[in-house]
Amino acid sequence: MKDDNKLWESHRIVLPEMREIIVSRCGGCRFFVQIQGREEIRCGCVAGIERYRRLHRRVPERIHVVELLKLAGKEGLQKILEHGDPEERACGMFLPRLQPPQKAGIFPSKFRKSP
Numbered sequence: 322m323k324d325d326n327k328l329w330e331s332h333r334i335v336l337p338e339m340r341e342i343i344v345s346r347c348g349g350c351r352f353f354v355q356i357q358g359r360e361e362i363r364c365g366c367v368a369g370i371e372r373y374r375r376l377h378r379r380v381p382e383r384i385h386v387v388e389l390l391k392l393a394g395k396e397g398l399q400k401i402l403e404h405g406d407p408e409e410r411a412c413g414m415f416l417p418r419l420q421p422p423q424k425a426g427i428f429p430s431k432f433r434k435s436p
């Protein structure tokens with residue numbers, strides 16, 4: 322009986338509103354920003370900062386690390402940098418960017434971790 326069931330054959334049902342999250346990566350998320358340090362630019366997720374998560378403020382493309390330290394503290398900055406891989410699978414808080422990552426200056430292959 323299982324072999325005759327076409328629904329069972331594809332065994333994964335994805336709700337239309339969840340599809341975008343499942344196929345997306347952090348690099349395409351609005352909360353994924355460039356963090357300007359003194360000598361280098363790294364990436365991270367600012368969804369943990371309330372003013373950005375609640376969209377009270379526009380999420381900038383690039384934030385200076387000193388500003389993030391003021392907003393999130395040292396431990397918060399560590400968490401922000403933990404999600405710095407643009408190729409990482411998107412989480413449930415994913416919000417699509419207003420402009421594509423390439424236009425925003427984020428090039429996923431440039432930041433890809435070496436194996």
Ligand code: SF4
Nearest residue numbers: 347350366368411412
């Ligand atoms: S998908 Fe989730 S972890 Fe990735 S940048 Fe967006 S909010 Fe952060």
